[in-house]
Amino acid sequence: MGHFMTYLWQKTSWPSFYWTHGSFINSLVTARHNQGRLLALKQNFVHSFEMVEVRQPLYADWFVPGLDEQRLFGWQASLFPTGFAGIRKVAVGSYRQKDPAKGMFPAFRIEAEIKNWLQWWAEPPQDLDIILRAAIGSIWFLIISPFEAGNFTLAAAIAEKALTEKEGLPFRSYDLALQFEENEERIKELVSEMTIGDGDLTPWINYFLEMVNVALNSALTISEQKDLSEKFWKQLSIFDLNSRQKKVLNLMIEEHQTMTNRQYTEICKTSRESAKRDLSELVKMRILAVGTSKGRSVCYSLNLTDI
DSSP, X not given: OOOOOOOGGGSTTTTOOBOOGGGTHHHHHHHHHHHHHHHHHTOOOOOHHHHSGGGHHHXXXXXXXXXXXXXXXXXXXXXXXXXXXXXXEOOOSSOXXXXXXTTOOOGGGHHHHHHHHHHHHHSOOTTOOHHHHHHHHHHHHHHHOOXXXXXXXXXXXXXXXXXXXXXXXXXXXXXXXXXXXHTHHHHXXXXXXXXTSOSBOHHHHHHHHHHHHHHHHHHHHHHHHHHHHHHHXXXXXXXXXXXXXXXXXXXXXXXXXXXXXXXXXXXXXXXXXXXXXXXXXXXXXXXXXXOSOOGGXXXXXXXXTTO
16 A cells, blocks of 8 residues: 655644744844844845845835735735746746645645635734744745745745834844845755644744844844944044045944055055055044054054944
């Protein structure tokens, strides 16, 4: 007798997911802490969805409250404005009609399942953490994969929208979608594992939190740098700096680098005497500190003590 695979959605418990809090509670606490630090900085940056022209309308729509079937259709259609994914023609603005791979969620059940998913999305359990809502909402959507193309991108967008709705900022301050892109292969492996599992989302939530923390740490590095730079230039506003000095200081603050007379000369395309004079003035203003080396190897660093 042959052995027939039972998929997750064929079980009577579907879609009753469960997870073990103890395995990821520390990662969740870290994520919530870093999220608070980042939101306090309120620094904007260019999100990967903004960089890709075809995804910009989708990015903008995250900040419009609510989510329904028609918006999902619009999101998917916006990714394929020509109706093609590369050279392959794809159905847009409608659910897929076929099951292109073995083990895919059956097409005839998609419409009913998305309605179920949307109802959960609109009324999640009150005690469900916002990051867990993003994790569950995105993996559930990926398991269904309701469209012929674009499901992975939409799952990332769904996770971002879940976070956007609760954070209440007019922009995304960290880039979780980029983590989805960079970890696509592993995420798809996890989806495959989920489809033959029993509804335990613990491995997925652990991985999702890893991606969230990578995204948060990356954004914190950028935001703290911007914050430091703003404070630095605010303090320097009382000084009458020339264009060469401003250029070099900006480079030093952005790239965390020291400066020598020779480097200054090359960067500013100026004489060694002008470079020496400019650097000496910056030391007198206590903007730069002089290293212990002497002569041509003397090195200057930013004096950030009071910033």
